[in-house]
Amino acid sequence: MQDVQALPDARQVPVQRVGIKDLHLPIRVLQRDGHTQPVTATIALSVDLSSHDKGTHMSRFVELLEEWREQAWSARAIERLLADARRRLEAHSAHVNVRFQFFLDKDSPVTGQRSAMPYACRFTGSLTTAGVDLVTGVEVPMTTLCPCSKEISTVGAHSQRSWLRVKVRPVPGASLWLEDLITDLETHGSCEVYPLLKRPDEKYVTERAYHNPKFVEDVLRDAVVALRQLPDIAWFAAECEAAESIHAHNAFAFQQETLRSSTETATFHQNGVATPAVAKNVAAP
Amino acid sequence: MQDVQALPDARQVPVQRVGIKDLHLPIRVLQRDGHTQPVTATIALSVDLSSHDKGTHMSRFVELLEEWREQAWSARAIERLLADARRRLEAHSAHVNVRFQFFLDKDSPVTGQRSAMPYACRFTGSLTTAGVDLVTGVEVPMTTLCPCSKEISTVGAHSQRSWLRVKVRPVPGASLWLEDLITDLETHGSCEVYPLLKRPDEKYVTERAYHNPKFVEDVLRDAVVALRQLPDIAWFAAECEAAESIHAHNAFAFQQETLRSSTETATFHQNGVATPAVAKNVAAP
Amino acid sequence: MQDVQALPDARQVPVQRVGIKDLHLPIRVLQRDGHTQPVTATIALSVDLSSHDKGTHMSRFVELLEEWREQAWSARAIERLLADARRRLEAHSAHVNVRFQFFLDKDSPVTGQRSAMPYACRFTGSLTTAGVDLVTGVEVPMTTLCPCSKEISTVGAHSQRSWLRVKVRPVPGASLWLEDLITDLETHGSCEVYPLLKRPDEKYVTERAYHNPKFVEDVLRDAVVALRQLPDIAWFAAECEAAESIHAHNAFAFQQETLRSSTETATFHQNGVATPAVAKNVAAP
């Protein structure tokens, strides 16, 4: 019985990434308070494949992830997971993408009612001979109220549900808490959104949005200004998208900036492989 | 070489529906003006299977649909397609579900700018020994502006993109144009939505919505009152869903009513099979 | 400041269902072993609305669910939740739909490697003046291998990923464990699927499927025969869908049967509202 995967391959094509995707797994994400939060993750994990080998060992990815179920997942843990993947698969590089709904308890702005607010988050990482590259992504829902609509109308102004999606690559050695990113970013809309609003809260968010009108361009620019001031960020990509209440289509604004060079990052870009990995969530539409 | 599908089946279980789904097909939908509109349809087509037969003839569904590509599709044509399916598959009943984006040219409310507005539509039909059952479904996007938010706030009121989804079963012999259903239903929001709005249009829709606040309950009730007055409708299901701009979750209201009995409809309900087919688009959440 | 929701409504239209949907919430689902499993749920919750009231109290749904976060969720708990919703919203009926990924540890068939297998599950429930109606739904992935392809081909036979989706309504007082339903249903394909398969396992599943060819009709019929034998089931709907490897479209078979009458169920059907709620997951396509 031949080990088909281990057969030599005549095409002489090394493959940049081979692995599994859309694997669902219950894992635990490390919170800033030291506790872990159980989440349902959707995971892609891959390695490079030498031109000498016909196939990779797909089952080893699942074995590895199964062993990692009880770990406290974080950007730092992702780095160790990648080293583990590279070692087990006897590869030169490893790549991972972990997406999940992360919850924060949020108090309503006036009555202080607490409820669980969901945020779509992801950890993305690559470990290559050039170093490690870790990117954290969050999606923050918010209200935007249109400045133009407010200006031209005698009463009212249309508002809509919008999302600010941000991916950040920390400088080497730094890490970022999802909680901090989320809490910072959700201030940039016309008003924050909440799961639970009593009537005094609804009055507050309505008036707050009306007095703080913002285009998607405004939300994006405010996020850009804030992200530039974070000392630990080497690169970011940000998109604000609004489900316009007066249209059936959406409006958006997008920006990505490299703020600081880092050995890892600089080297990483040169091999030309990694950029799409880190730009998948907040790709320029 | 045995014809496996034609083998007898020992389990003695007649199957209610066997067929294909998620087939994409370019078809033409009949418009009220007599022209046809090219659309990309997603189709499910099935028949019943006798307890004597192990399997149906899956390729015949595709053959049939392929021959129907050049037809002018409508609720009436669906009835003939079902008869065709039942005959070719030597079955007692046939069921079809055809979903597509349908476009209407729409003029902006003040400057009269014309642009193409998309509506998610569907034809659903069943032909059984009890008769034929045809249901037409449309989804109409609209703005809703919250009456409570307006009442409690000194300025402004939150608005959001909402959808009114309606399915109607005409009385026997009657048929309904998608254009008529859409044009009627999209009046029930706080304001209609448009693909193209210049500044005077945006002023109009903003103020119109502000002066016409509606809960999802209001939109639903107005739709119910309007649907009850249509003489040709035997049954409807309606849902209004709002992508609340102050929350990350949605609000909805749902109603279904049987307005008139019809031989087909009454008989149809008794066999207990058809209800889910007609309620799939606007199912009670 | 008026309480707009409490205003009288002139249209005289009682609304069957008003509430929230697409709310994400981290909850705990009761396992058969007495422990709870943390899951990320997507929830719809609604009540009826009297013709006298303009609107429902949307925030109360979130308050209620927030209090229920720490409960052990099950079909039985759903019944209490519905009673709670009806009481708090001062309504006559309440309806809920809870969807989540549920995981079972599964051992590979030969080497016994254990890994986490995901199943899309749901609890659906309605509480009306006629009684309570609880439906449990599971989706079980599996391999199907085509009997016709095997018969006509000198070697091989095409196989594909398929899903058996089942919804069951227990008889009054009975309840069903997700684990039992899943474990029973996943035996009905050509072979079960597993997250983690080593080479002896892959040999087993390949040969097992080849020796056990099944059409979607076969999977469905075997499921129907098995479901009929469960003593505690009053009604079921079942669908087998196959992502055919030789086509870009899917094949499916669907069946629903009422096995036993139950006071709740019988009465429930007469008001004509509930059927769509329980048939949403496994609706006839």
Next chain:
Amino acid sequence: MQDVQALPDARQVPVQRVGIKDLHLPIRVLQRDGHTQPVTATIALSVDLSSHDKGTHMSRFVELLEEWREQAWSARAIERLLADARRRLEAHSAHVNVRFQFFLDKDSPVTGQRSAMPYACRFTGSLTTAGVDLVTGVEVPMTTLCPCSKEISTVGAHSQRSWLRVKVRPVPGASLWLEDLITDLETHGSCEVYPLLKRPDEKYVTERAYHNPKFVEDVLRDAVVALRQLPDIAWFAAECEAAESIHAHNAFAFQQETLRSSTETATFHQNGVATPAVAKNVAAP
């Protein structure tokens, strides 16, 4: 009445991309035979925004697209559309992403039955001061049959529906027909898929796949070798993904290569903005 969009913006942040997305539009795509095919497109269109302007003119995007409805869309037409967008919006750069289902008539391999086969396609383009960048993307479904499963099993081998997704950037001045890309790429699986297969066809595809086993790595490598030989391609990204019939998760292989330098492409990469745009469809997972 102020023109709010035209107000100066104090933040001094030029925005890389501002525009609309998820706009549905019925358009016509140019075929190789000179005819056009009506498709339903989903479009994103954006431009850059100077630091001096508070907002862009969102309605102009819709106006432009509305005027383009009757054009014959192609990679070349995209270039003109981008120039049009840049001019109308008084911007330095413009970006577009057009996705649609494209159909080819396909004959079954033995009996020659003709039916419509759908392919998910896209045109992506950017026009900047550095030049124009056009990328064409296609997704081709296919069967893959596992070489390992075949080798280790005494009978049979598992097969599954798979997809080969490719994006290509032509060299300056060259263009590529969707038909040619699709027809070439769909040869790289274990067997092609077809909408309509009679029994002799099914025998053929079953045996063909069995005699031509391929991992996702094999499909990818064969596609890479073929893409390298196309003279008009400057860059490509390719992914093969398999909906494994023995698992609930997928396997994939990914590769991107720059084959030739081109003034446009080289310059384009230096500004660091464009890469995500062209890698969105086939991003490294």
